[in-house]
Amino acid sequence: MTTKRVTGSEALILSLLEEGVDTIFGYPGGAIMPVYDALYDYDKRVNHILTRHEQGAIHGAQGYARVTGKAGVCFATSGPGATNLMTGIADAMIDSTPLVCITGQVASPLLGTDAFQESDILGMSIPVTKWNYQVTSPDEIPQAIAQAFYIANTGRPGPVLIDLTKDAQFGELDFEYKKCTKIRSYVPETPVDPHAVKEAVDLIDAAKKPLILFGHGIIIGRAEQELKEFIEKTGIPAAWTIMGLSALPTDHPLNVGMLGMHGNYGPNVLTNEADLIIAVGMRFDDRVTGKVSEYAKKAKIIHIEIDPAEINKIIKVNVKVLGDSKKALKMLTYNAKENKHEDWLNEFKKCAEIEQEKVINRDLHPVKPGLTMGEVIRLASEKSNHDAILVTDVGQHQMIAQRYFKFKHSRSNVTSGGLGTMGFCLPASMGAQIGAPDRKVIAVIGDGGFQMTIQELGTIAQNKLPVKIILLNNNFLGMVRQWQQLFFEKRYSFTELQNPDFIMIGKGFGIDGHKVDKREDLESSVQKMMDHDGPYLLEVVIEKEDNVFPMVPTGASVSDVILEP
Amino acid sequence: MKKEFIITVYSENHIGLLTRITIVFTRRKINIESLTVSESAIKGIYKFTIVIKETEAQTQKVVNQLEKLIDVLKAFYHTNEEMIYQEIALYKVPIEPIYESDAIEKIVRKAGARILEITKDYVVIERTGHKEETQALFEELNKFHVMQFIRSGRVAITRDPIERLSEFLKERDAFLDSLD
Structure with missing residues (x-):
């Protein structure tokens, strides 16, 4: 292999190119200037998106990673630049999103001296990164980057941070790149144990009321087809967590809907009737399980999971199948008997009818004058032929969008699931659009979250990203207000906004848009937004005090789901 | 029910790993009763011995999360009964009472302790053993006003006849090679 004498900064860019990076989200500053100087010579080979805030950069990288399955890359300078990444890093950690974050750092002789814009980003990011490393010598750069991508992308993915001191960026090295393929102390996945598969198959074949709960692990493991084949052969209904949404088409007959706090009635109630739960690539989050001591008491539990630390963490399992979801499902499908569960499926249908009547009709086809979030989402889904990438923020609009937007293809739902990061949507939507330039990207945001990262409208305009932004405005922090109404005696403490x-x-940012507040104008408004060439902002004034139902109140069992106030 | 568990962590020797490891405990609000870190019998691999008081279920979850750390090779947990363990304690005692009687000499003999250094002002006594034993000696010696006292973290080895780490490393290397 030939080597080339380069600076540390150039070595960084060359290493990123070796890893196939085509997009970097970032924001320059003092301690990362040598890297930006090197980037200047490579602007034909890599697309750098200058955001308006480092939080925008990292959420952009997350949106990109979620739609492409490739690690998102972001740059930030030392001190405040690096600390501004922190929320996104924590978000990526809890939602298993692969990221490689590069931060500048003061020169190594200044480390620990409280130098200008010095922050101990390595120490600070330890709890929220899968791995991090500080480079103080240019020679370390290629290997550190190779390891960073290997760790971020393999096994259960996650964010990695590499902190580069300024002297490492300026110094020189003989550049030579070798991809990382193994690390002695790290086993990304265990091979699927055929004995565990056998035990699981015995339970599956014997079950009368089996239910599959699938999560992000299906999408991360690219196991969508395997999931479909498994449920079609065994006839088992499948319910999803919001991180698993879009892995199975909405209209699939065995797709019984959403789990958890604002999920569908059937999957919640029937979790407690099932005699077998098959959890795949999901982690029994408290928003999914409700009260753990009353969760799925009649069921045996099979947990198919790549991360051994998730097994028995919340729910004690009967059979664990460690390893990759794609491989495990393939083995299960091969070994399980063909089956049908018509009576059991009918129970889901009955629940769906109850929910349709008590909740869904009211949400999607309201008769009262005020606009509902549900009817907006229904129209957005219809007008995009149920084939768009949906990006959401956090709160009522998020739950409504997860419930009512329809999907045909995987990797089409980008949301902040585990961390619940308000401000995620707008920057994530631009990352999603860059990652999937040929697809329609619809960003659904509330008026609260929109104002947390609203400056990224500038990035969207500058890069001419044709994101369709639907702002659902109720002049309230709606989800908090809903809780105040239901659980705090309508004491609306600091939730109303003057917008x-x-x-x-x-x-002002150069983005066209208009506001709609009447039902008769809604459909044409959504159509106008979809037809617009370039980014568009559609503000929909919705009913001020609508609530999201069904709801499993905190601490209640999933079968105690409330359908109406 | 909470009881003492000894957690053993084998890791690569990388900067920051101690913080990563302790965060797994602090995040769950588990107090570390004792912590010892040193190079293991295998060069380059470090061994952390950590003592906590916890339930077995919680200890198991902590060990799973420790193993998840990129630089950690393997983590185990054991009850006290499953391991042989020791702590070392040093006691600095004034010299006068030794001139005055043989009381301290008797205490040292009985405890199987030894004297490390004698100066005109004090003696330094060393005792290894379990915490109760080093504590008992402290109570005895403190009748003569111990000037300084220090106890180390715990070191422990399993009662297993085989060296788990070397076995484990062989398996790990074979496994990683099989992935190529």
Whole structure:
């Protein structure tokens, strides 16, 4: 292999190119200037997106990673630049999103001296990274980057942070790149144990009321087809966590809907009737399980999971199948008997009818004058032929969008699931659009979250990203207000907002848009947004005090789900 | 029910790993009763011996999360009964009472302790043993006003006849090679 004498900064860029990086989200500053200087010579080979805030950069990288399955890359300078990444790193950690974050750092002789813009980002990011490393010598750069990508992408993916001191960026090395393929102390996945598969198959074949719960692990493991084949052969209904949404088409007959706090009635109630739960690539989050001591008491539990630390963490399992979801499902499908569970499926249908009547009709086809979030989501899904990438923020609009938007293809739902990060949507939507340039990207945001990262409208405009932004405005922090109404005696403590003229703000950034507050104008408004060439902001004024139902109150059992107030 | 568990962690020797390991405990609000870190019999591999008071279920979860750390090779947990363990304690005692009677000499003999250094002002006594034993000696010696006292973290080895780590490393290397 030939070597080339380069600076540490150039070695970084060359290493990223070796890893197939085509997009970097970032924000320059003092301690990362040598890297930006090197980047100047490579602007034809890598696309750098200058965001308006480092939080925008990292959420952009997350959106990119979630739709492509490739590690998202972001750059930030030392000190405040690095600390501004922190929320996104924590978000990526809990949602298993592969990221490689590069931060500048003060020169190594200044480390620990409280130098200008010095922060101990390595120490700070330990609890929220899968791995991190500080490079103080240029020679370490190729190997550190190779390990960073290997760790971020393999096994259960996650964010990795590499902190580069300024002297390492300026110094020189003989550049030579070798991809990382193994690390002695790290086993990304264990081979699927055929004995465990046998035990699982015995339970599956014997079950009368089996239910599959699938999560992000299906999408990460690219196991969508295997999941489909498994449920079609065994006839088992499948319910999803919001991180698993879009892995199975909405209209699949065995797709019985969403789990958890605002999930569908059937999957919640029938979790406690099932005699077998097959959990695949999901981690029994408290928003999914409700009260753990009353969760799925009649069921045996099979847990198919790549991360051994998830086994028995929340729910004690009967059979664990460690390893990759794709391989495990393939083995299960091969060994399980063909089956049908018509009576059991009918129970889901009955629940769906109850929910349709008590909740869904009211949400999607309201008769009262105020607009509902549900009817907006229904129209957005219809007008995009149920084939768009949906990016959501956090709160009521998120739950409504997860419930009612329809999907045909996997990797089409980008949301902040585990951390619940308000402000995630707008920057994540631009990352999603860059990662999937040929697809329609619809960003659904509340008026609260929109104002947390609203400055990224500038990035969207500058890069001409044709994101369709639907702002659902109720002038409230709606989910908090809902809880205040239901559990805090309507004491609306600091949840009402005085909002700006959002359309004028959009126009100020160079983004067209308009506001709609009447039902008769809604459909044409959504159509106008979809037909618009380039980014568009559609503000929909919705009913001020609508609530999201069904709801499993905190601490209640999933079968105590409430359908109406 | 909470009781003492000895957690053994084998890791690569990388900067920051101690913080990563302790965070697994602090995040669950588990107090570390004792912590010892040193190079193991295998060069380059470090061994952490950590003592906590916890339930077995919680200890198991902590060990799973320790193993998840990239630089950790393997983590185990054991009850006290499953391991042989020791702590070392040093006691600095003033010299006068030794001139005055043989009381301290008797205490040292009985405890199987030894004297490390004698100066005109004090003696330094060393005792290894379990915490109760080193504590008992402290109570005895403190009748003569111990000037300084220090106890180490725990070191422990299993009662297993085989060296688990070397076995484990062989398996791990074979496994990683099989992935190529």
